[in-house]
Amino acid sequence: MQTFIVLLRGINVGGHNKLPMKDLVPLLKSNHYQDISTYIQTGNIVLSAKHNPEQDIKKLITLNFGFTPSVFVISVSDFSTAVTNNPYQNFDGKLVHLYFCQAPIQLNLEKTQKWQSSTESYHIADNVFYLHAPDGIGRSKLVANIESCLGQAGTGRNLNTINKITMMLEDNK
Known part of the structure; x- marks a missing residue:
């Protein structure tokens, strides 16, 4: 048996795609x-x-x-x-987001520069996009357009959630 982290995208948002974890x-x-x-x-699931x-x-x-x-x-x-590659580990966990993609990211720089605010900074390592958004992501134009910048679908988690998943992995050992 191998341990995996499973991240589901777009569930339980705005009353759509309801998927209670208890079910x-x-x-x-x-x-x-x-x-x-x-x-x-x-x-956010850890399983073997x-x-x-x-x-x-x-x-x-689906079924x-x-x-x-x-x-x-x-x-x-x-x-x-x-987690190790995160250059924003020491910032407030709700202001740092990691976006996981299926393939290495080929960032569209033109779109990214168009939508990135002057306070936002990012880093890319392979198929993870790290974003520090000190003003939050609620009104971030970069976040609202993230997939067009990444060139593919992705799913984001804030650093607080990443840290919790790390603790879940420790408990799973």
């Missing part, structure tokens, strides 16, 4: 996943599986909840590297 966990257990931990209702669970989890959610979310599966090694 998902027993479903995962009945499909032979083990050591399952979740954090808040936005789709024999193989990458991306397609299986998509199928389970049981009626929609197909984007599912980002990250190995413990890749997640640890992403």
